[in-house]
Structure formats: C-alpha cells, structure tokens
Amino acid sequence: MVTATERNELIDRLERTVEPEQGWIPMFVYSDPDVYRLELERVFGKTWLFLAHESEVPNPGSFVVRDMGEQSVIVGRGDDETVRVFLNSCRHRGMKLACEDFGEVENWRCPYHGFTYGSKGEFMGTMRGAPFERKAYPQGLDKDALRLIEARCETYDGLIFATWDRDGESLEEFLGDARWYLDLLFGRAEMEVVGVPQKWVVPSGWKLPSDNFTSDAYHTATAHSFLGRLGLTKGVDFGRDGYHVSPGHGHGLGIGIHFDEESYFPPELQDEYRSNLSEDQYKVLSRLKNLHGNIFPHMSFLQPNFIELGGRKVSGMMLRVWQPIGHDRLQVWSWHLIEKNGPQWWKDxxxxxxxxxxxxxxxxxxxxxxxxxxxxxxxxxxxxxxxEIVLHYGMGLEGEPLTEFPGPGAVYDGKFSEAAGRVYWRTWLDLILAGERS
Incomplete structure (x- = not known):
C-alpha cells in the first residue's frame, strides 16, 4: 500500500527526472510498480483505448471481450445495430457476465445469480431480470440503477475505441493528424479481421513495445538484419528511407518508401483505394514500402516490408495492443487485417x-x-x-520538419528520429502529472 506522502514523492520525482524535450528518460519508469498503479488510473483511466474492429462484431448480439487497463469490458453490437462498450461486471455482485472471448447472444445472463441484461445494457426487469424476483425483491428493483456501466465509445475507420472519461475530447480530436495516416491502412478499403486475434504473454513493461512502434525504425538494421542476410531485402538499411512523423497527442509513425514506378499493392484494389483516399494519400500509398506506428498509449500497427512470396510482392498487415497485466508483464493481442474485396491470391x-x-x-x-x-x-x-540509469532519446533532436510533405503533423526526412518518441513521453508525463496530488 502506497501512502499519500509516498505517492506525492513519486509524482515529484517523475516531474524532476523525466525530461522528454532534452531527450532523457529514467529507466525505472518502464516497470516500476508504483508508476504502473498511476498509469492504470491516469493513463488507461483517461485516454481513448483501442478495443476491436467493427468486423469482429458484425451482427446484432455479437460481442468480444477485451480490456481497458486491467478492467474487462464487453464490446457488443446491440439489437439497434449500435456498438457499445460495457464493464464486464454484473451490478448485483460484480461477477463477469461474459466469460468467453467472443460470441453472439440475445442478452447477457450472470452465471452467479442469473441477473440478466439486454444488448443495450439495460437490466431486463420483472420476471426476466432476476430469478424469483417477486419473492426475493417484493419491493421491486430499480431497473435504471442496475443498468450496466457503459464507457464512451466511438469509431474511426472501423476501429472501435472507448474511454472512461465522460467529458474529455472526442475520438477525432484525440487522433488528430494521425487520422490522415490511419486512412492509409484502415481507410483505404473495406477492411476485415482474419480469424481471431492471437494472444501471448511477454515478460515486459507495456511501454517498451509501444515506444518502439512510435519512433524506433533505427533498431531494424541490427535486430532484424537477418532480412538482408537472407536476401529478403537489398541491405540492412531498409528501415531508413522514408519519413518520421510526429502527428501530436503522443502518436507516432514511420513511413518507408520505395522508388519503383508501380505500387506494391494489388492492381485489383487500386480503384477502391482511389475512391477512399485523397489524391495526396493515394500517391503516398502508391510508394509505400512499409509503415509502422502507435496510437497513444498502446495500439500499434504495421504494414511490414513487402517480401517476395510465389513471385509476387506481399505484406501482411498487423494491428497490436500491448495489454498490461502487471508492472513488468504484458499480453500481446495481434490482429491480421486484409481488404475484404481483395483478390484471393492477395488474401492468402x-x-x-x-x-x-x-x-x-x-x-x-x-x-x-x-x-x-x-x-x-x-x-x-x-x-x-x-x-542511476537514464536513457538517451536525443536522435533527431536538432532536426527540422519538412515544409512540403502532403500529410499533416511534424514530418522529418528519413525514418531515423526519436521526435515522436519525445512527444510520446511528454504526453505520458502530462497525464501522470494531471491528477491531483493526494
């Protein structure tokens, strides 16, 4: 148990030692248990969090179970076709309503005492809401008071986000300039999730991979040098050419480009791309070799480097959530998305x-x-x-943004930069410091 004094001392320490603009981040913040408790409250309790893709809940009654911080939630499409997000907790004794990862139901019935809720979160009321209700509750039950706890939910490009912050900015305001780049992956065509997300546990703090996808193209030449040795790329510097983008709000991405005349994407999809993207977006997509990024705090995405398979250039798009399950453990959620109307060879x-x-x-x-x-x-x-261990985040500290790139945000020539990483840490720190001291 952390006392109020210890909590305030930690906040003061973070304010003194985390220096994003100077490029210095103390290493203890990656996995400190007390920092993690603050994050659950002030980061995961306040920001928009990615939960699912609309193709995962296609029908009325379909749902998936996900997490917001360490709180289980139900993402469900109601019988009115609206997607909502509810705390996965019965209002009677707090038991999980949905114990499966996904499914399709007419209502949710608590396995503990049988309290039942409709697809819009409403308590079903007399005769249907609680077993033996007239005997157990002769005075009746307040249906409105027993409604499921609901998060704010909005979507962009088929991506479903939710937040517990009732009065904060809209999802579009939160995404800001990152929307232009999300369109290149999720808005270029009608996209769908293939199968169910893969999940596995990594003994790592959640910010390490989030930070990596935000601004670290530099590691590819060393950590992934096997691509060059296997002849899958022309060299180990495949992560350098392109642009580093800091769109604000703690988001970040890198765009790798090629110099060939034709797009690497299937010819069969070009008309759909043109109909969904602006002319500038389509031109960037046509030169796209790879694209990595992260929506603050922990939704990462990647169009990997195109490789040769069966004589054709292919790339398998990935979407990730680095789900925290402790101060130094995370569960990876990994989705594969593809164009719904794409040719079968491209899908395979x-x-x-x-x-x-x-x-x-x-x-x-x-x-x-x-x-x-x-x-x-x-x-x-x-x-x-x-x-005693302070990490260096100074790459590109003196760099100046380009003035003529078609996309918004601060865009830098070349992908070797940590500009977006510094904004990521500033956003993180501002959220941690925004809560009142005890």
Whole structure:
C-alpha cells in the first residue's frame, strides 16, 4: 500500500527526472510498480483505448471481450445495430457476465445469480431480470440503477475505441493528424479481421513495445538484419528511407518508401483505394514500402516490408495492443487485417506473410520480444530503481520538419528520429502529472 506522502514523492520525482524535450528518460519508469498503479488510473483511466474492429462484431448480439487497463469490458453490437462498450461486471455482485472471448447472444445472463441484461445494457426487469424476483425483491428493483456501466465509445475507420472519461475530447480530436495516416491502412478499403486475434504473454513493461512502434525504425538494421542476410531485402538499411512523423497527442509513425514506378499493392484494389483516399494519400500509398506506428498509449500497427512470396510482392498487415497485466508483464493481442474485396491470391499470401513475420511464431517477434524482456530486467535492477540509469532519446533532436510533405503533423526526412518518441513521453508525463496530488 502506497501512502499519500509516498505517492506525492513519486509524482515529484517523475516531474524532476523525466525530461522528454532534452531527450532523457529514467529507466525505472518502464516497470516500476508504483508508476504502473498511476498509469492504470491516469493513463488507461483517461485516454481513448483501442478495443476491436467493427468486423469482429458484425451482427446484432455479437460481442468480444477485451480490456481497458486491467478492467474487462464487453464490446457488443446491440439489437439497434449500435456498438457499445460495457464493464464486464454484473451490478448485483460484480461477477463477469461474459466469460468467453467472443460470441453472439440475445442478452447477457450472470452465471452467479442469473441477473440478466439486454444488448443495450439495460437490466431486463420483472420476471426476466432476476430469478424469483417477486419473492426475493417484493419491493421491486430499480431497473435504471442496475443498468450496466457503459464507457464512451466511438469509431474511426472501423476501429472501435472507448474511454472512461465522460467529458474529455472526442475520438477525432484525440487522433488528430494521425487520422490522415490511419486512412492509409484502415481507410483505404473495406477492411476485415482474419480469424481471431492471437494472444501471448511477454515478460515486459507495456511501454517498451509501444515506444518502439512510435519512433524506433533505427533498431531494424541490427535486430532484424537477418532480412538482408537472407536476401529478403537489398541491405540492412531498409528501415531508413522514408519519413518520421510526429502527428501530436503522443502518436507516432514511420513511413518507408520505395522508388519503383508501380505500387506494391494489388492492381485489383487500386480503384477502391482511389475512391477512399485523397489524391495526396493515394500517391503516398502508391510508394509505400512499409509503415509502422502507435496510437497513444498502446495500439500499434504495421504494414511490414513487402517480401517476395510465389513471385509476387506481399505484406501482411498487423494491428497490436500491448495489454498490461502487471508492472513488468504484458499480453500481446495481434490482429491480421486484409481488404475484404481483395483478390484471393492477395488474401492468402498476406496471411502467410503475417504468420511468417509478425504472428506469434514470426521471425520478427522473436527478435523484438527478447529485447523487451531483457530491457525490462534491466529496468527492474537496483541501479534503475535508484535512478542511476537514464536513457538517451536525443536522435533527431536538432532536426527540422519538412515544409512540403502532403500529410499533416511534424514530418522529418528519413525514418531515423526519436521526435515522436519525445512527444510520446511528454504526453505520458502530462497525464501522470494531471491528477491531483493526494
């Protein structure tokens, strides 16, 4: 149990030692248990969090179970076709209503005492809401008071987000300039999730992979140099050419480009791309070689480097959530998305590429997760706890944004920069400091 004095001392310490604009981040913040408790309250309790794709809940009554911080929630499509997000907790004794990962139901019935709720979160009331209601509650029950606790829910490009902050900014305001770039992946065509998300546990603090996808193209030349050695890329510098983008709000991404005349994406999809994207967006997509990024705090996405499979260039798009399950453990949620109207060869090849590169057994994840695990061990060390280990985030500190790039935000020439990472940490720190001291 942390006392009010200890909590205030921690907040003061963070305010003194986390210096994003100077490029210095103390390593203890990655996995400190007391920092993590603050994050659950002030980051995951306040920001918009990605939960699901609309294609996962296609029908009235369909639902998936996800997490907001460490709180289980139900993402369900009501009988009125509206997608809502509810705390996965019965109002009677707090038992989980949905114990499956996904399904399709007419209502949710608590397995403990049988309290029953409709698809819009309403308590069903007399005769249907509670077993033996007239005998157990002769005075009756207040249906409105027993309604499921509901989060704010909004969507963008088919991506379902929710927040517990009732009065904060809208999802579009939160995403800001990042929307232009999300369109390149999720808005270019009608997209759908293939199968169900893969899940596995990594002994790592959740911010390490989130930070990695936000601004770290630099590691690819070393951690993923096997691509060059296997002849899948022309060299190990495949992560350099392109643009580093800091769109604000703690989001960040990198766009890798190629210089070939034709797009790497299937010819069969070009008309759909043109109809959904602006002319500038379509031009960027036509030169796209790879694209990585992170929506603050922990939704990462990747169009991996195109590789040759069966004589064709393919890439298997991935969407991730780095779900915290403790101060130094996370559960990876990994989705594969594809164009619903794409040719079958593209769907088959993209799935194979996803499994080979960024599925649970993929070549890249074996590189990355070992790094994050060992970084977390160092963050848990006595030296890190005492603040003796401070990490350098100064790459691109003197860089100036481009003035003529078609997309919004601060855009830098070349992907080797940590500008978006510094904004990520500033956003994180501002949220941590925004709560009142005890």
């Amino acid at each position: 090849a993209a799935k194979a590429a996803y499994v080979q590169t960024f599925g649970s057994s993929g070549m890249f994840d074996q590189d990355d997760t070992e790094n994050w695990e060992l970084q977390t061990k160092n963050a848990n060390s006595a030296l890190a706890r005492e603040g």
